[in-house]
Amino acid sequence: MRTFDSYFTLQKLEVFCLVAELQSVTRAADRLCVAQPVVTAHLRGLETKLGVSLVKRVGRNIGLTDAGERVYKWANDVLTRTREMERELSGLEEGPAGSAVIAASMTPGSYLLPALVSDFYTVHPEGLVSIESSNPQAALDAVRTGACDFAVLVIHPAENRDGLTVHTLWDEALLLASAPDSKLVGAVALPEELAALPFISAPRRIVRRELEDAQLRAHGIDTRNVVLEFGHPESQKHAVKRDLALCFFLESAIRADVERGELSVVRTPGLEMSVPLFLVHRRDKVLSQFQKALMDHIMASRPAFRVPLEATTARSTEGELPDQHRRRSARRAARER
Template sequence: MDLPPQKYIIPTRYIAVRLWLERSMQRVFASQTTLHKLELFCMVCELQSVTRVADRMSVAQPVVTAHIRFLEEKLGVRLFERSGRRLVLTPAGKRVHVWANDVITRTRELERELDLSVDGEAGNAIVAASMTVASYVLPPLFAAFRQRHRHGGISVQISNPQLVTAAVRDGSCDFGVCILDPRHDVDGLDVERLWIEQLILVAAAGSTLVGDVATADEIGRLPFVSSPRNQVRRELEEDGLRAHGIVDRRIMLEFGHPEAMKQAVRSGAGVAFVMETSVRDELERGLLRHVRTPGLDLPIPVFLVHRRGKGFSEFQARLMAFVRDAVVAERPPGDGGVTKPQ
């Protein structure tokens, strides 16, 4: 067989390495590698120390070392190299880490899909949600669901919308509930609008910065507390204000979570546009004051997101239906779904 021209040698070697790695992965499966070994490997990748992993897992250090050596022997490559007191991944180790994470994630996802009894009462669900939704809407809603389905387990991951959709795609969660930027990439996802959040203007109860009503001109002069520019909530806020002719504002402080924003407003740092569901308690207790903004409507939709074609256990399907049923006239669940969903 003739050798390929010199300019094609590098791509050919790359393909050969890739094929070798794929064959190596098949050998790992053939060697009855357990999910536990892969989990320990990923934990060593995270903590960069066999000793720390052994302490966390309450096992002897040689046990962890033996699992790593098993993988290295079966793959025929070194997975780690030492950098000072830390263990860092080799180039081959980085590829194996990506593969191992995917195997673990997909396996756990399948376990959750199959983990149910005949009547669907038992099961588990992992839900990813954006901060305001996860902090103020889902806790009472899921608590009400658990009262009716006492044998199931629900885990909520709180993150930004980009990471929520990433978790939905890679299977590390079963579905997501979050806000989305209209420019957000939702390719391969089923997206269903659940309810409309309203951004409302709030000030400290005794603040003299603004009265009970604020015009567009006044809003442009007020000191503001807001979220960072790289957050979807801030971008949606800016887009809504821009549509009403409000372009420049005095942003005094930026915080990445609504709780911190509310505390800053209560301390007199400025006013803030926040989602109505996040300040229900403070408004009822008189800790914050709602400043009306006639003619200024700032709606933010909240969506249910899941991977297209994904299978769901009966428990997961019931949980999604419960969330849907808690929504009335596109308004967010107001009582945690204690009486509304059937």
């Protein structure tokens, strides 16, 4: 009977899991900043101790054998629970109240959660809350690996939710924004006008971009003139304020900018879009009382969005071009850019 012994270090399990996830010894070595033979030695050591082959060649990539699949599931669970225990023990050093780590996609992590967590802190000042913002896939990976306690994010409808508990928070409006007194567009843009206008958006294959494109296609807008791709809303806003292009934003991302008069919301009759936000944790996650209280606070604190559409999109009509002329000007400006 084979038994596990001290040779099964966490480091070796992490290396094996990374090879399995990246499907490549070379990519795993690059990620770990070590030589390829070091990674190979870790794999061979595990296989020798277990007496089975864990990986196999699949084309140009590395795949798992049946035994490898079972070992990967076990190793990933060990690493997940170890990370959680390390964070919980670290929280105990800070005091008895506990701690919570929230992973978030860019918009909720930058614009929604800071206010909600700050409100929570006023009632629970004894605990420690950390927010780690990244792209939605990285946030979801953090949930699965135990790097966070829960996540607030957007999720692709086709995302695998096995092993996850998913709470729907609320739908947040997607609003079209322009520079104040933009030369590209007026206060209103009809759906048929959008194809000719320049746009800024998130890079392709980012969940947020895919959700936006899918809704536009559902409204008959199959193509757009995307001239710049930025991953964070702040970068997108910088270019929009310079009147380089238009951009769709989640409402919370531009509320303060609109109130300050730095951005205008362009009304889009017949094109009402929104993106749902979710709170996600692993189904088998054991939540502390502090973490449960924070989750309950977030789920009960739907923000009262009040972007002042009428006030901020109403521009001076003195000397304004007729609609037909304005649309031709917008299309001409888009071509020139």
